[in-house]
Amino acid sequence: MDELWRLHSKGLEEESELEKSLDAGKVSYSELEAPKSSLLHLKSLIASKIMESCVLCERRCMKDRTRGELGYCRVGKDMYVSSYFDHMGEEPEIVPSFTVCDRKSAELAWDVISGASTARTGA
Amino acid sequence: MGCNFRCLHCQNWGISQQIESGDLYSEKELALLIDDARRRGCRNQNWVGGDPIPHIPFWLRVLLHEKENMPVFFNTNGHYSIESSELLRGVVDIYKIDFKYGNDRCAERLSDAPRYWEVITRNLKLAKRHGELLIRILVLPNHLECCLSKILEFIAKELGRETRVNLMDQYTPHWRAREAPEITRRLSHSEWKLALQMAESLGLTNVIT
Numbered sequence: 001m002d003e004l005w006r007l008h009s010k011g012l013e014e015e016s017e018l019e020k021s022l023d024a025g026k027v028s029y030s031e032l033e034a035p036k037s038s039l040l041h042l043k044s045l046i047a048s049k050i051m052e053s054c055v056l057c058e059r060r061c062m063k064d065r066t067r068g069e070l071g072y073c074r075v076g077k078d079m080y081v082s083s084y085f086d087h088m089g090e091e092p093e094i095v096p097s098f099t100v101c102d103r104k105s106a107e108l109a110w111d112v113i114s115g116a117s118t119a120r121t122g123a
Numbered sequence: 124m125g126c127n128f129r130c131l132h133c134q135n136w137g138i139s140q141q142i143e144s145g146d147l148y149s150e151k152e153l154a155l156l157i158d159d160a161r162r163r164g165c166r167n168q169n170w171v172g173g174d175p176i177p178h179i180p181f182w183l184r185v186l187l188h189e190k191e192n193m194p195v196f197f198n199t200n201g202h203y204s205i206e207s208s209e210l211l212r213g214v215v216d217i218y219k220i221d222f223k224y225g226n227d228r229c230a231e232r233l234s235d236a237p238r239y240w241e242v243i244t245r246n247l248k249l250a251k252r253h254g255e256l257l258i259r260i261l262v263l264p265n266h267l268e269c270c271l272s273k274i275l276e277f278i279a280k281e282l283g284r285e286t287r288v289n290l291m292d293q294y295t296p297h298w299r300a301r302e303a304p305e306i307t308r309r310l311s312h313s314e315w316k317l318a319l320q321m322a323e324s325l326g327l328t329n330v331i332t
Contacts, residue, residue: 012213039213040183040186040187043183043210043214044180044183047210050180055206056179056204057127057177057204057207058127058202058203058238059237071127073125073127073177075125075178078181079147079148080125080147081145081153090169091257091287097196098160098168098169098193100153101173102145102178
């Protein structure tokens with residue numbers, strides 16, 4: 001993991017340099033070749049590894065969500081989408097904003113129905 | 124749901140209480156929907172929740188499938204780890220962070236949020252450095268002195284008076300708000316007037332209401 005983070009720092013530096021060159025007009029997007037793997041691939045890999053002992057939020061509950069364990073957030077492995085829509089009600093500078101809302105896991109839904117859950121719910 | 128907070132006064136309880144489970148989309152399907160939205164003129168992809176923090180790994184995979192260059196709007200309570208902050212860096216264009224409390228005691232009591240002040244102030248500073256920052260403040264009744272004044276002072280002093288702030292007066296006692304007696308009503312007219320005065324006297328220049 002340390003090695004991945006080291007690569008990540010390096011990637012961020014390179015990205016920032018590239019951005020400067022692009023802004024300065026020294027390089028143009030069309031000249032760039034599409035990379036086989038990118039900083040985004042690395043981020044995605046690190047994120048998946050973090051999920052094995054989840055510390056994405058500051059509660060750091062360290063559940064292994066890749067095996068379907070639910071964190072304090074009640075999210076396991078998958079994202080369930082409850083709705084998506086063109087949001088016109090946000091701040092004027094950001095609308096229309098294509099908005100995706102997730103929903104709790106199926107397991108929790110059952111807890112609520114069965115009354116098994118004593119945890120507070122709600123975002 | 125899908126949230127790392129447990130706000131007694133959750134304003135989205137309607138969504139969080141629907142008892143059937145949501146639909147499972149593949150990353151690729153979602154990416155296609157987002158590309159379509161970009162082509163019809165949407166200005167950004169708005170990652171909401173619950174809160175998008177637990178879904179960062181999923182969203183990064185969606186991005187890998189996207190063909191259009193669509194800015195990312197990260198719509199969060201701001202209680203993410205330093206690891207997540209690093210992952211979001213270079214990915215998120217606009218950080219929209221809810222600034223809810225001015226101290227740890229209120230945060231713990233109303234949202235069950237640990238070490239709130241330390242975390243939110245750290246992440247706000249980093250967000251400002253790494254992208255555009257938009258702060259939303261839902262003013263809670265009876266929390267003007269303990270919370271709102273501290274929040275606005277921090278913004279003016281540490282983030283700058285030109286920080287984009289959306290000050291919101293529409294708080295409604297939803298969900299389990301009755302368990303906290305002081306927030307069982309809407310904001311009064313005099314409280315709202317005071318909130319606006321606070322923002323003005325601190326010299327905040329970029330407030331939307």
